[in-house]
Structures are given as structure tokens and as C-alpha cells.
Amino acid sequence: MLIFILIFLAVGALLIWLAVQKRFQRAQSIARGLLITYVMLALILGAGELYFRYVFAESENTVSLATENWLDRYWHTNALGYRDREWTADDLAGKQVVVVTGDSFTAGWGIKDPEDRYPEVLASLLGGDYAVVNLGEYGTATPEQLVTLQDFDLATPDVVILQYFLNDINYAGLRLGLLPTPKPAPDWAQESYLGNFLYVRLLARFLDPEFNQDWWQWSYDAYDNVTIWSLHQEELDAYIDYVDSIGARLIVVIFPNMLDPVTSIAYIDRVAQHFESRGVTDVLKLFDAAAAWPLQERIVSLRDTHPSVAFHHYVGEELYNRFFAHKDD
Secondary structure: OHHHHHHHHHHHHHHHHHHHOOOOHHHHHHHHHHHHHHHHHHHHHHHHHHHHHHOOOOOOOOOOHHHHHHHHHHOOOOOOOOOOOOOOHHHHOOOEEEEEEOOHHHHOOOOOOHHHOHHHHHHHHHOOOEEEEEOOOOOOOHHHHHHHHHHOOOOOOOEEEEEEEHHHHHHHHHHOOOOOOOOOOOHHHHHOHHHHHHHHHHHHHHHOOOOOOOHHHHHHHHHOOHHHHHHHHHHHHHHHHHHHHOOOEEEEEEEOOOOOOHHHHHHHHHHHHHHHHOOOOOEEEOHHHHHHOOHHHHEOOOOOOOEOHHHHHHHHHHHHHHHOOOOOO
């Protein structure tokens, strides 16, 4: 990026020199015309950089500089490092404690107001006798979420909700050294906010052929890989065993590929069947609901395919209606 700036300044200096010198009249005339274009371009680039650095903020699937701006603006964590209120043992005493673990879906990637996330929607429906603790952390999978649950020491949960997403199997692939790794963006696209915007939105597919590689197909194939699936089953079993060991009720909510819920069905069913084979019957599969919603209503945006505010509310309400509303009947 520094080299680009130096070259740009050098071109400007050359144009100024040519514009003011008297010896080469034709070069002087051309330089004066080009200098106007140069100044306009410099103003446009400068204004664009300032706008995308200090004003523009948008959540995206990738952690772009625009996403970092969005996180700085809307993502605030508590003392434990989670995007939730501050909890103390006294807050939880005498209440039914529901602990929710999951990835960016539970943490609310793309959701500006944390109260619009499905755990908070569930909490509002459950009322004051319950405390719903949100331990969602983006970028995590089942083994990491188990550690999160084990490290929670403010209270013993009465209910544990595990939010599962189909790329959770990638952790097993990573352990086996089979997970593909994307190439980082070039330096200029990491240092310039305007450059980053242009790279992510327009240039990546041309400059880096692997930028849009089919990560979903890799995840689906992992479920059909006996070695990866077996290792992942062990990860799921470890989570189930721990929840059993603390005497908590386990509820599992499984999100599909929000862009293509129908293709997710076979893999969601496979995961659900494994939980059911272990005696976990409280399983909410969301592919039917997602498929029934128009795409633009079920996701944050075409650049951020996490669940929308409306879909979060649906999930929170569905969890309440299926697993809490009639539990005493």
C-alpha cells in the first residue's frame, strides 16, 4: 500500500513540475490537463477512503474491514468475553438456568440489537423465573463450545441449548489436516478501507480464483467421509456426555445452509439422528422453516447470510412453544 501511495505522489509531483516548467510547451499543456484529472481522482479516492474507514459499516460473511467497523459499532462483550449482559452467581440463584452455546448464529452476527437474538427472544417469553445465558461465540464448533460450557461456573445449568450449524464438522476436518485454507487478501486490500471494499465486492473473484471456492460442498462431503464423520460423532458424544453428567436437559437447534436449506436436509437429518440415537429427543430442525421463508426475509443480507432478525424471533418463539410452554402439562 505504501508503494502505491508513493507512486501516486510521484506521478502528482511529475505532473506539477511539467505544468509549471516553460521549456516543453506541449508537455506543459498536456500536464495541466492531466493535473486537473489527477486532483479530482485524488479527491475521490481520499473521500472514498474516509467514508469507508469512518462511516460505512456492514456485516458480511467474511471479516472484511467493513465488518470490523460493524463489530466496533455493535459488538460489545461482557467480562467473560461473550456478547451478553454481565452475569453474577446472585443473578442466577433461585432461577431455572438455561445456558445457550453456539457459534456466530447464537452470538448474533449481523444482528445490531442483541435483544433480537433467539436466546433473548426465548428469555422474554420464559419470564423472570428463568435466566437465559448466551455463551455464543463466532467461529467456534462443538468441541470449543463444550469447553465454553465446562468453563461456565456461575451456576449449574438446568437446561443446555446447543446450537448446531452444518460447518461445525469442519473442526474435525481441521484436526485431521483436511480443511482447505483460503488465501489472505493482498496487503493493499487489508490496509485500505476503500481497497478492501472493492476487493471483497468486485475484484476478489478475478484476482484470487479460490476466493469463492465451494466451502459448502466441502462441508457436505465431510459428512460422507467416514473418518471425519466418525471423529465428529465423538465430538458430539463428548458434549452429550457432559450435559448428562451435570443432570441438565439438552435441547439441540440445528440451522441449515440459509442460502440453500433444501440441500441441507440429508445432513441435518444425519446429525439429528445421531442425537436421537443417544436419547436426545428435543431437537429443532430448521430446514423446513428456512425453505418456506423468502431468501431476503430469512437472512441479514446477500453479503451476510446469517439469520435475519425476523428469523431469530421465529427460532426463539419455536423453542419456547415446543420445549417450554407445555412442559408442566
